[in-house]
Amino acid sequence: MLEPMAQRYVRPDWVRRCNAMAGAAGGAAAVVPLRADDLLAAAATSLGLDATDTSAFTLAGVDGDWEDRFRRLVAAVDDSPLHVVGRLMTSEELLRGLRTRALLARNLAEHPEVRDEPIEAPIVVTGPARSGTTILFELLALDPGVRSPIAADVLHPVPPPGVGRAEVLAMTECEQELWADVQPEFAAIHELRSDLPVECITLSLPSFAGNHWSMVLGGLGDWVPDVGADLALHRLVLQTVQHGHEPATWILKTPGYLLMLDDLLAAYPDARIIQTHRDPAKTMPSTVSTTAMVQWLRTDEVDLDGLAALIGAVFTDALATVARRRADGTIPGIFGDVRFADLMADPVAAIGGAYAQIGRPLTDAHADAIRAYVRDKPRGKHGTHRYTAAEWGFDADAARAQLADYLSAFAVPLEP
Template sequence: MSPVEDPTPGLFADNLDLLVDSINEEGQFSEQGAAASTVMLALAQRKRIEVSHWCATEPGITQQPVERPVFLTGLPRSGTTYFQYLFDREPSLRMMRTWEGDSPCPPPAADPASAAQRQAHCAEQHRQRRERDGGASDSFHLSDPDGPQECVMIMDQTFGNAGHLWTFRVPGYFDRVLDTVDLAACYAHHKRVLQTLQWQAPTPRWALKWPCHLLALDPILQVYPDAAMVVTHRDPVAVLASNCSYSTFLRGMFSDRVDRAEVGQQMKDLVGRHIRALVDFDANRADGVTIAHVDYSQVVADPEAAMVDVYRSLDLELTPEVRQSIAQWRAENPPGKRGVHTYDLSDYGLDAREVAEEFAFYTERFDLAGKVGA
């Protein structure tokens, strides 16, 4: 897409300042990491400007409804991605594709030729990444160029992404996102991106996946009052160990100084904030808000049974065709196909028993106490 003028200069500038200040003060980036992060932030800003441009020049975009979206969320590393791929078998739901997150503009239906080019470009980037890292990234996070992708690629445009703490050493920014950033404004832009992607196409029912949605359930309902939530649950000891391993891998791309004990403490804070946000919301949510709770161990052992319960909550019909599609996808993607992600909490200066005790209020509330290590 050709360069365009920003119709909303200054939008999310304060959020960007918070992130850049934290990177400069806390990031401990290598020279290569600093250059890579600069490119990442510039690309996110470009996407935001392009979406703003389309919404300004085609005012009908923001007049479209986004009705009854489904937010797929849960503790980070609790099976949300796996569940997302199962949900992608459902033809009545629309998920953002990876290539759309990489390059949302022009709206795909408005310019099919451009959409095809962007899809091919994304596929080539994925091929090159897998060639560079030998597929190591896939063992941490399942991602395909035309596969369903999480909303982090939208939230990056707002610079209100608490998940940057996985990739960057920015604990100050993480705290500010949760305590001072206007997340409702970020989700208002999130809606504009969805409206841009669906422009001139049949109006879908969106399914939107990201663990950090847990940190913003009330702001989400301000923007999407008829939203439904699907929340995955897993033993927090296993969740925390997986987060520590994943963050260590990601931060190693940007810094030569990754302190595992520090990662352990920061990931414990991140997981704890997700847990407390969920428990508080679940205890105080208004009547009429739909939340379907999903056990990670059931999703892995018997995903069809888990899907039956969730479909019932969402007023969807789990048809024989969808059941067959789920079974086929599982057969084609057995555990370990793209590598095995191994981790141990003790590598990060944390004690599993102490972590289990700290988060017992969560495991007891959602009946996970007997599933430690799951």
């Protein structure tokens, strides 16, 4: 049995006290109730809408029966063992998701041409978590010829009436910073800022259909993701942000796309996919560590043994399947590849190689921007995420043996 999170991390005093005070009030659910009708009414009222009419949140022809998903999700969240701070964080996300839906619907009614915005040949980064996807995403976003989903833009694709850019940035920064405030060690795992690009699971949160919820909350009863609905809302957010500007080549990223490439390519048939590669003896345990930390931000009950078993099985199958299908040509799409070791050693060369594979030139301006970014953001700037495979439930040799064909196919070097 793996060492529990409570023995690995010490909660900040303010988090511990907020969570402990629930005992005097009947528990976390009494302090922060989560009820679908109350959330719907609160979101509507905050925008001056009829609190009894849920049609204001409907995006006709976009993502299907959102309300059923929302109600199932809220019921599952309410049954989850979240602590006070976890319930507050989740309540805010649910309310923001509802408000975003209403604002998107209003904007779409005023500007139906938004649905005609072309989202063509996006460049999509995917690969195992901790294989360099985040730094690659940030470096690709420096390309003068692309656009990336900056947090402030996509968390608030239609700002509320009367809210200016400075306030949007402040609202976004606060939400981004909170994760590391709840557990400071999170900053060494993943940096969140209002001016950095965010993953697609964050962008499409208002669909109430994506993997954001299962990642941060774990098992959620009879709520299940709906990839098609999630990607439909994803497209609308990109179209909304792009509207009024020249069409862009979007840079997108989510490790989870590795598990759903067919769905991704059904939504974006002309996508250019850049797959990252790293020794699974590093990525598997680090994925467990990262996912466990994200859940620990909201609950005291993190099932590490279950997470390790699930992540090991899911990513082993995904990596092996993608390697086989890319080799036999049964998966469509144009792929580029970036090995973690190459990205760390020479990011310009690594990105140039991947760009050549997908038919995109690496400009001098982009190369210069990459060098400057790496110089100003050295590895470990926010601390180092150190771990061993065994600490998070893996045997390094076994993980590599299960993926021997994958390692050979992409010439992935093993790490100490």
